[in-house]
Amino acid sequence: MTTRSRAVVLQKFDQPLEIREYDVPKPREMSAVVRVRYAGVCGTDVHLQAGKLPVPTPVVLGHEAVGQISALGPGLTHDVLGNPLRPGDWVSWLNNIACGRCRFCLVEQQPTLCTGNRKVYGINQSADSWPHLSGGWSDYIYLQPGTVLVRIPEVATPQQVISLGCAGPTAVHGALNEVQVRFGDTVVVQGSGPVGLASAMYAHLAGAAKVIIVGGPTARLDLAKQLGVGHHHLDIFEITDAAERVQLVRQETSRNAGADVVIEATGVPSAVAEAIDYARPDAAISVVGQYTDHGTTPINPHLITRKNLNISGSWGFGARHYIGYIASLPKLLEHFDLGRLVTEYSLTEANSAIEDAKAGSVLKAVLRVGDE
Structure with a gap:
């Protein structure tokens, strides 16, 4: 040796x-x-x-x-x-x-x-x-x-x-174990890096009827499309206003009610508040992307209560x-x-x-x- x-x-x-x-x-x-x-x-x-x-x-x-x-x-x-x-x-x-x-x-x-x-x-x-x-x-x-x-x-x-790499097992933890994707669900995945795409892949395999990826840059979303990862793709560098993104995403959900499951995989603190807006009442949210501390962000806790949301954190694997x-x-x-x-x-x-x-x-x- x-x-x-x-x-x-x-x-x-x-x-x-x-x-x-x-x-x-x-x-x-x-x-x-x-x-x-x-x-x-x-x-x-x-x-x-x-x-x-x-x-x-x-x-x-x-x-x-x-x-x-x-x-x-x-x-x-x-x-x-x-x-x-x-x-x-x-x-x-x-x-x-x-x-x-x-x-x-x-x-x-x-x-x-x-x-x-x-x-x-x-x-x-x-x-x-x-x-x-x-x-x-x-x-x-x-x-x-x-x-x-x-x-x-x-x-x-x-x-x-x-x-x-570690994105695969991280997604197993955050996208499969901390939340449960069911057949027919609409799933929003925030982030188009390895963890985001892995989460979207597992949502497909779990039987989601629609997977919406909110991420960027364009090259990553184009590759996701070529690989068949996600049904609808929203580029945050093109749609820079969060309220507009929420409106566009909700239009892709049943009765504009919001997603059944939201998986945050961005590392951007403000994405967590946006995830709450994407979610329908009684939805599940998995916060996977905040591995390092990028600071605090405003969140309206009333929405968590009023929507009866189930929010999980996921640390590593x-x-x-x-x-x-x-x-x-x-x-x-x-x-x-x-x-x-x-x-x-x-x-x-x-x-x-x-x-x-x-x-x-x-x-x-x-x-x-x-x-x-």
């Missing part, structure tokens, strides 16, 4: 990312070393570089990746679903390890709210601390004991798996959401060409990839590792 690995490191906030090298450790008990092949660039990575989340630096970025097993530690013989593991197998993994002991892990069964020492690959593990390679933007990653490791199903290519995403891939691939979401970059082009993701000029930037 190679003894050194390149890694893309966030050394200082608001500064270009750096390439550093680290020793590749041998896997200890119940651990694995994986040769990374594809690593996704997420909006959270943009926020990390900007210093919007409290994380240790230096840190090897990359909380979504797929690769091939390079070495298995003693005791690690099967993935979480019971499939045998061998060197060379293609695998993916949940990007966090909850403590398994706190109230939210054991009693509430909401490990995304873990108050213990929850480890997140590519986010909160310092590159200065062993095993150093704790992020996916690297040639190799060290997967620690307790990682939810899944062998990739043969029906999906690694590029297809990474195409929705846990093991069941990630496994749900992997299990859904065959059905997703029957309906949508996920590979078309991806724009590839080499590992050494990480700064360009994160800048393009920040600008919204690509839908899903992915680092292709090892083929330079």
